[in-house]
Amino acid sequence: MVDTGGVAADQLRAFIERVERLEEEKKVIADDIKDVYAEAKGNGFDVKVMRKIVSMRKRKPHEREEEEAVMDLYLHALGMAGPSGDPE
Amino acid sequence: MVDTGGVAADQLRAFIERVERLEEEKKVIADDIKDVYAEAKGNGFDVKVMRKIVSMRKRKPHEREEEEAVMDLYLHALGMAGPSGDPE
Amino acid sequence: MVDTGGVAADQLRAFIERVERLEEEKKVIADDIKDVYAEAKGNGFDVKVMRKIVSMRKRKPHEREEEEAVMDLYLHALGMAGPSGDPE
């Protein structure tokens, strides 16, 4: 499966480097985010509050989706209403 | 700080063993949980739905706490109403 | 909701509550573990290393060896140092 001496080594190296390149990009963005917070702080805003707002806004749509998913599950589960058979 | 030959080795061993003992107990409980789900499944219930319910119920009080925490933060942050000074 | 549904609902509730009770217990143990690590830290031990040791001891020796073999293979493929010497 993996031939250390052959082409697989090149493949492995390529994968690793692609990952590393992407992680670098990700780090740049993370730094940008920090810069935005720093700028906001410089304008008198409370960074902790801002982070809370961002994370709450992130969770909200997620929760809605989850509730809908649970509703779907319930609807599906109605075929198993009780151990002694289904209601209809 | 850590003397491998002295009493610290015993201390280290004691800590490690306490952790391992506790992890064992935790595993027993985890297995018990699995058993409950298995029993429920044997009674015709949909395990996936049950897990969803449990995790949602777990999150609910958490969310309330978080909302209150955000409110506290806001109240505290009111002293910094704008970048050009406070309103009064 | 029909009668069987009502019975099923009670049963479901009971299962859910058993799970929740067990999860609480599990959480208590998890907290105890954290406490032990905190105490160890207070005594000058390196918690990160302790965690690594605990997880090492948990693993089957065979798995560990196998994973290390793959690791060596990959490191060699990448021209990074292995047991037989480093490239520099």
Added chain:
Amino acid sequence: MVDTGGVAADQLRAFIERVERLEEEKKVIADDIKDVYAEAKGNGFDVKVMRKIVSMRKRKPHEREEEEAVMDLYLHALGMAGPSGDPE
């Protein structure tokens, strides 16, 4: 709400939106990384080991050595095998 508060609100909104935009970008990159690992896996590589290699390369060699030194210290304290031979 006074004028400065309104201005502050707009500013705050702008900061929040900038952060959210950047976090979206970050998420895209994170997904790309997952894709690369998935592709590597499809080519027969061991993803777990790949991740370990990536994180090894990220770390400063000095830190790594230091941590390994502590690890050896602890393993010896516990009577577990180190570089100078195993107890069995």
Added chain:
DNA sequence: CCAGTATTTATTCCGC
């Protein structure tokens, strides 16, 4: 038995 998903664990980061 593999793939995807959900939970749990480990690590990192940030503000205090």
Added chain:
DNA sequence: GCGGAATAAATACTGG
């Protein structure tokens, strides 16, 4: 530097 939140990684479970 610590303690706690956020992120990343690893693991476990379920369904196909």
